[in-house]
Amino acid sequence: MSVSSLQPDPSMIGGISKAPFSLMPNPARFFRERATRFEVLAETSNLAPYLKFLASIARIQADIVSELEPVEPVEAEQIARAREAAMPPIDRSAMIRSDDYRKTLRLFLDRAKALEMPAPAAEALKAVSVADEETVGWMAENVIADSLPVESLAHHLYVAAATQVHAARLAAGLDGKALVPVSVGVCPSCGGKPAGSMVIGVQGAEGARYACCSCCATMWNEVRVKCIACGSTKGVGYRAVEIDGGEDAVIKAETCDSCNSWSKILYQNKNPTLEMIADDVSSLGLDLLMKETDYRRAGFNPFLIGY
Numbered sequence: 001m002s003v004s005s006l007q008p009d010p011s012m013i014g015g016i017s018k019a020p021f022s023l024m025p026n027p028a029r030f031f032r033e034r035a036t037r038f039e040v041l042a043e044t045s046n047l048a049p050y051l052k053f054l055a056s057i058a059r060i061q062a063d064i065v066s067e068l069e070p071v072e073p074v075e076a077e078q079i080a081r082a083r084e085a086a087m088p089p090i091d092r093s094a095m096i097r098s099d100d101y102r103k104t105l106r107l108f109l110d111r112a113k114a115l116e117m118p119a120p121a122a123e124a125l126k127a128v129s130v131a132d133e134e135t136v137g138w139m140a141e142n143v144i145a146d147s148l149p150v151e152s153l154a155h156h157l158y159v160a161a162a163t164q165v166h167a168a169r170l171a172a173g174l175d176g177k178a179l180v181p182v183s184v185g186v187c188p189s190c191g192g193k194p195a196g197s198m199v200i201g202v203q204g205a206e207g208a209r210y211a212c213c214s215c216c217a218t219m220w221n222e223v224r225v226k227c228i229a230c231g232s233t234k235g236v237g238y239r240a241v242e243i244d245g246g247e248d249a250v251i252k253a254e255t256c257d258s259c260n261s262w263s264k265i266l267y268q269n270k271n272p273t274l275e276m277i278a279d280d281v282s283s284l285g286l287d288l289l290m291k292e293t294d295y296r297r298a299g300f301n302p303f304l305i306g307y
Contacts (some may be wrong), residue, residue, distance in 0.1 A: 009191055015244055019205035022176040022188060025217035025286040027168040030275075031062035045282055053117055054201045054281065054303055057157075063163050068107065071100050071166070072266075085205050086180055088191040090216065096140040100165045105136070108162035122276070123156035145302045146193045146214070160302035167192070167216035184231035185208040186222050187213035187300065193300040195276050196264035197254075207269060212276040213298050227256035228263055229298035238265075241286055250274060251283045253290050261298040262290055 014100050038055035042048040074089050082089035093103055111131045117125070128139070139159045142148055148156045171189040179188040186286035187194065192215035198211045210219035226233050233256030250271045255262045264283065267278075268274045281304045287297065 005191075008272070016286045017219055019208040021177060021181070021221050023202070023205075023210060023219040024174060024176045024189075025172050027065045027099065027165065027217070028062055029166075030168075030217060031058050032064060032283045033057040033276050034275050035062060037273065037275040038281075041278060041282040047282065047284060049118075051278075051282060053115070054278070055160050056115050056294065057112070057303075058278075060108060060115075061161060063153070064104065064107050065165060068100075068169070070106060070303060071169045071173065072098070073184040074170060075083070077235050078272045079178060083178055088182055088189055089174060089179075090167065090186060090190040090212070092144040092167075092191055092215075093141075095170065096137070096144055096163070096220065101140075101163075101275055104166045104169075105140075105159065105162040106163065109158060111251055112158060116164055122152055124152075125158055126204075127211075128155050128158050137250060143302065144192075144215070148302060157302060164215060164217070170214035176218075179218075181220070184227075185211070185229050185276050187211075187212065187216060190216040191217040192216060193298075194228055194263070195301045195304075196299040197222060198266045198268045198274065198276055199270075201269035201272060208267070214277070214302065227259060227261065227298075228262040230256060230259035232256055232258035234258060239290070241289060251279060251286065253286055253294075253295075255295050257296075260295055262295040263297065275289070277301060 035055045038051045038058060042051035042055065045051055079089040109125065114127055129182045139156055140163065143160045143163050144154060151155045167190050174189055182188050182191065183267035186192060190213065194211035195214040197209055197211045199207060207221050209224050211222050212219050222228055225236050227236055239253040239255060250267045252265050253262045254265045264280055265287065266279055267277060280301045284300045284304065287304070290297065
């Protein structure tokens with residue numbers, strides 16, 4: 001198995017001119033869809049045990065979205081100030097200090113205890129469940145910083161999953177039409193990093209490319225041939241695992257010679273079942289092969305980094 005270099009796809013570089021800037025999440029729906037995708041991918045993957053575990057995590061995420069009381073929405077004044085300053089309206093630091101966030105985290109941790117999991121994962125869950133407020137706060141800070149300590153990745157996975165639920169619920173309450181670009185590689189809703197990007201086939205945005213926030217699941221429009229880490233349109237190339245189809249692969253590594261980074265781009269317009277987080281984890285082989293290059297991964301996925 002090897003990586004093949006591909007030519008940039010210049011078609012529709014600007015995407016669809018009338019495609020909306022942002023696509024807001026429907027948490028209950030997309031967590032269920034993510035769970036189903038993890039389960040389907042597990043049927044033919046060497047990562048089956050881990051993918052099934054993540055499917056169970058996504059099922060819990062979907063369930064508690066429906067059970068929690070409505071989240072306190074972002075205040076209109078804060079949204080207006082953020083728009084004027086070209087900043088994300090969701091304050092991530094304030095988010096993890098809120099009562100709503102702590103309720104979400106406690107409920108998620110409680111539900112996760114019923115999952116079948118290997119001993120190390122169970123021990124990590126127990127440690128997080130009994131951790132004091134200071135320790136939990138430290139883990140939450142690491143999650144929103146998109147930087148997880150190597151020595152406690154398993155512990156952070158649970159906190160990241162709960163954070164995704166709360167952030168997605170907050171983002172779902174925003175008006176996507178009121179969002180504005182913040183900066184390259186920054187979610188316009190919560191300021192998080194993208195896991196990667198997708199070329200979608202949604203009606204009204206066919207062929208448009210969207211970066212996908214790894215935290216709140218907001219998707220925002222980017223041009224087709226552009227580095228989502230630095231914004232350069234020069235020195236952008238594409239690589240794929242030859243066994244996955246080379247030029248016709250539906251998951252590719254988009255490389256940038258300007259910042260020496262790479263991120264995954266998924267062609268959902270070619271395979272509608274693709275889901276950013278699930279297929280990012282499942283395509284770990286591409287990550288392993290890209291490690292042999294000089295490019296560094298730009299996308300962030302709390303579930304991939306822990307495997």
